[in-house]
Amino acid sequence: MRLRNHGFADKAGKPGERAGGVHPYWELLCILEGEAELEWSGVTYNASGTALFVLMPNTPHQLVQRSRTLRYWYAEFHAGDGDPLPAADVIFRWNALQGGIDWTAEPYPALRAAFDATGLLLRSEASLRWDRFPEAVLADLTKLLVLTGSLAAASRPAPARSSGELLATEALRFLESMFPQPITLQTLADYTHYNPSYLVRLFKKHTGKTPFGYLNELRLSAAADYLLRSDMTVLRVSLACGFQSIHYFSRSFKRRYGLAPSEWRRAMRG
Incomplete structure (x- = not known):
């Protein structure tokens, strides 16, 4: 250290x-x-x-x-x-x-x-x-x-099992906490102890989004913050936010913000 x-x-x-x-x-x-x-x-x-x-x-x-x-x-x-x-x-x-x-x-x-x-x-x-x-x-x-x-x-709470709403909340918190890490549907199912397909249905019912639609939004929001406040390269931003492909990241970012990451950064910084 x-x-x-x-x-x-x-x-x-x-x-x-x-x-x-x-x-x-x-x-x-x-x-x-x-x-x-x-x-x-x-x-x-x-x-x-x-x-x-x-x-x-x-x-x-x-x-x-x-x-x-x-x-x-x-x-x-x-x-x-x-x-x-x-x-x-x-x-x-x-x-x-x-x-x-x-x-x-x-x-x-x-x-x-x-x-x-x-x-x-x-x-x-x-x-x-x-x-x-x-x-x-x-x-x-x-x-x-x-x-x-x-x-x-020693303070880890037990997984929520009492209702669909509590399950969705548990899944939301997990995604918000772990979004930079590689996450699969099985990862989320293992964490909540629910069947993957059942988990997706409940998550969408209570949030209006799929788990990975929500995860993608989290990653793009974090990427926008990196681009605005740091001098990290677009590739480093992509990796830091959990995107395994810079091409997929760039396409997703442009769909949400209307500009490619580097163009958006220049526009926002004036």
């Missing part, structure tokens, strides 16, 4: 101010005080008071301030093969918990103490030796990743 960028923000400003973007690094984002929304990978997560988000590389993210004051820290880092990184489904499940955690109740106080300590360390950078500071921060980040992965894995 190698530290790339970090910071501590104590902001007094107008609600609606934004910070973020996209980068090829892992990131931990910790809200310490105030209210905010995190827009990440096509989903909006609410954070009030305290929250800890894990962000994967190449995923667009925007932190939207919702209170007049907001305190948070962030740390971006390169990860190696041996680093304790949670799996993608665990990360999405963990981020979805933010905004609803009682940090005074077990098993969360240990994690709360750990990210409070990380924030204190980041604020004290100027008083520490420059050559040992990254090592100390990375030790804290490693601890946070281990604790986060453990707590998220």
